[in-house]
Amino acid sequence: xxxxxxxxxxxxxxxxxxxxxxxxxxxxxxxxxxxxxxxxxxxxxxxxxxxxxxxxxxxxxxxxxxxxxxxxxxxxxxxxxxxxxxxxxxxxxxxxxxxxxxxxxxxxxxxxxxxxxxxxxxxxxxxxxxxxxxxxxxxxxxxxxxxxxxxxxxxxxxxxxxxxxxxxxxxxxxxxxxxxxxxxxxxxxxxxxxxxxxxxxxxxxxxxxxxxxxxxxxxxxxxxxxxxxxxxxxxxxxxxxxxxxxxxxxxxxxxxxx
Amino acid sequence: xxxxxxxxxxxxxxxxxxxxxxxxxxxxxxxxxxxxxxxxxxxxxxxxxxxxxxxxxxxxxxxxxxxxxxxxxxxxxxxxxxxxxxxxxxxxxxxxxxxxxxxxxxxxxxxxxxxxxxxxxxxxxxxxxxxxxxxxxxxxxxxxxxxxxxxxxxxxxxxxxxxxxxxxxxxxxxxxxxxxxxxxxxxxxxxxxxxxxxxxxxxxxxxxxxxxxxxxxxxxxxxxxxxxxxxxxxxxxxxxxxxxxxxxxxxxxxxxxxx
Numbered sequence: 206x207x208x209x210x211x212x213x214x215x216x217x218x219x220x221x222x223x224x225x226x227x228x229x230x231x232x233x234x235x236x237x238x239x240x241x242x243x244x245x246x247x248x249x250x251x252x253x254x255x256x257x258x259x260x261x262x263x264x265x266x267x268x269x270x271x272x273x274x275x276x277x278x279x280x281x282x283x284x285x286x287x288x289x290x291x292x293x294x295x296x297x298x299x300x301x302x303x304x305x306x307x308x309x310x311x312x313x314x315x316x317x318x319x320x321x322x323x324x325x326x327x328x329x330x331x332x333x334x335x336x337x338x339x340x341x342x343x344x345x346x347x348x349x350x351x352x353x354x355x356x357x358x359x360x361x362x363x364x365x366x367x368x369x370x371x372x373x374x375x376x377x378x379x380x381x382x383x384x385x386x387x388x389x390x391x392x393x394x395x396x397x398x399x400x401x402x403x404x405x406x407x408x409x410x411x412x413x414x415x416x417x418x419x420x421x422x423x424x425x426x427x428x429x430x431x432x433x434x435x436x437x438x439x440x441x442x443x444x445x446x447x448x449x450x451x452x453x454x455x456x457x458x459x460x461x462x463x
Numbered sequence: 464x465x466x467x468x469x470x471x472x473x474x475x476x477x478x479x480x481x482x483x484x485x486x487x488x489x490x491x492x493x494x495x496x497x498x499x500x501x502x503x504x505x506x507x508x509x510x511x512x513x514x515x516x517x518x519x520x521x522x523x524x525x526x527x528x529x530x531x532x533x534x535x536x537x538x539x540x541x542x543x544x545x546x547x548x549x550x551x552x553x554x555x556x557x558x559x560x561x562x563x564x565x566x567x568x569x570x571x572x573x574x575x576x577x578x579x580x581x582x583x584x585x586x587x588x589x590x591x592x593x594x595x596x597x598x599x600x601x602x603x604x605x606x607x608x609x610x611x612x613x614x615x616x617x618x619x620x621x622x623x624x625x626x627x628x629x630x631x632x633x634x635x636x637x638x639x640x641x642x643x644x645x646x647x648x649x650x651x652x653x654x655x656x657x658x659x660x661x662x663x664x665x666x667x668x669x670x671x672x673x674x675x676x677x678x679x680x681x682x683x684x685x686x687x688x689x690x691x692x693x694x695x696x697x698x699x700x701x702x703x704x705x706x707x708x709x710x711x712x713x714x715x716x717x718x719x720x721x722x
Contacts, residue, residue: 239644246648249663257509265660379490386498395506402522405505 214306218314219321225288226322233325236284240277241330244269251395259400262426266339270330271421272394274350275414277326278357279385285319286365286381293373308456312449316362323358324351339425346424349434353421356441357414361385363448370455392418413440470567471574474558478575481545491537491640492583497590500530503653515657519684524596527587528608528680529652532672534583535616536643540636542576543623547633559718569628569710573620580616584609591683599685607692608679614699615675621706628713652676671698 226233252265262268292298301311327350335341342350365381372380391408392415393401401409409415420437423429482489500523508522519525549555558568588605591597598605627636647653649663650672659667667673678695681688 242642242644242648246644246663249660250648250654251507251510252660252663253513253658254507254510256513259509379494383490383494383498386495387502390498390502390506393506395503396509400509402505402508405502 211307211310214304214310215314215317218311219318222285222288222315222318222322233284233322236280237277237326237329239280240273240326241333243276244273244330244334247273247395254396257396257400259397261397264339266334266337267425268422269394270334270339271350271425272389272392272418273330273334274327274354275357275389275417275421276386277330278323278354279361279389280382281323281326282319282358282361282363283365283378283381283385285315285322285362286367286369287375287378289315289366290369290373290375290377293369294375302459309453312363312366312452312456315366316359316449319358319362320355323354327351327354342424343429346429349423349429350421353417353437353441356438356445357389357417360388360441360444360448363445363452366452367448367455370452370459373459388412388414389418394418413444416440467564467567470563471571474568474571475574475578478542478545478572479578482541482575482579492534492541492579493586495537496530496533496583497586499533500526500587500590503529510654510658513658515655517655517684520599521596523591523594524599524684525680526653527591527596527683528676529647530587530590531584531608531612531679532615532650532652532676533643533647534587535580535612536619536647536672537640538576538579538583538616539619539621539623540640540643541623542572542579542620543627543636543639544633546572546624547627547631547636550627550631551633565714565718569621569624569714572624573617576620576623577613577617580613581609583616584612596683598683600682600688604682604685604688607682607688611675611679611692611695611699614696614703615679618699618703618706621703621710625706625709625713628710628717631717646670646672650676671702674698 248266248269254260255263255265255268260268289298292301331347364384368377368381368384371377391405391412393409398406398409398415416436417440420434423433482492504523504526510516511519511522517525546555555568559565588598588609598608600607623636626639627633630636649666650670651659651667652672656664656667656673674691674694675698678688678691678693678698681691
């Protein structure tokens, strides 16, 4: 397979995901709306936390917004895993595996489609937050946020696909969603690291997604700096490498068992 | 009457078994509220330092009622999805053709949801005990809270069942999943009403779920509970009446039109 045909395969898989979105929009609505609902709900419930010492902003909307954008990426990536499980159940994936396309190209096509789709819930929650008074972070910060959201959706997609290839059933959907839910929320999502209690403080300190949250908050809270950006890019790259390898291994095993 | 009770029991047992056999139905009821409880307890526990936060032993003790409310709302939604799947697969039509009360069919599903509500309630009491947040009013308080949780799961199941009977589509009932969180966040289930931010604060003041959450919470955190429990029972009764009316109307519509 040449590079051109690999690119064509990836583009075809992305087009398929786009068609699915356009032809069955109802199926995507919960995933698109959920981060915004969580965002509005959490702000209404925990908004007064900014009165505590240790918050470096007086707007909980602004503090929470980057987390909700990442949550949307997590949900979108997990949905890619659920869709793959459905394709396996319905036999469509067997036909894909019978094609001469390299396995990594098939995975990349699905992960790229998740990355592109993740911009929809992120844009929605951003528009809602700005309309409600969240501070505009600037173009550079938004570009960094978009890159990180797309990267996080890729991570979530690899996680979901690994589970889909392992369990071959949509029943694994809660596991796909819960994994991403935990990865994003076991961070300083609700409050700065110094205000987190006990075990969550320790876990958040070790969680690589904490670096991603910190980088996402640039511009929204504080200034943009390279020293806050590169650790997030490194964390995303490491997660993509580890989970991408796991998904590729799952696909090779799927092939062997089939 | 005796026959109807047997039907209710059989369908209730089937409903519970169905949920335990399908992880996708069980996970939202136990797993998600537990994860959210863990994250919120660690992430927002500093809220105890806010002026006006009610006196509690720990933030976990305060949050237990919220986790239970989330679990019963999701149990109601899952019950609705399962009933809609039964309708899609034709199982409900076979029950309608049998010489049994139509209401017993719905009540059977609600009994299953009530059992799941009880399981969820006990699970969160256990979490409280293990992680140092016991029920302040002891066993009687725990039983009182559990009673309210079970009643709430039944009426929420009634709402889910009415939507399933009206639409007959699992995808539509499943699509209501995010709205469970809307109702939940616009109540005092997770935070004291006085400390919430507008407009959530004002909405929470009239949201019946706030009254139920306060009624469930009061025996857990301690203090005079009669007023809160009475308000919770009134709210449950109100939602129950709405659920009954909606279910009866949807059932009649389905029997009249066949879909």
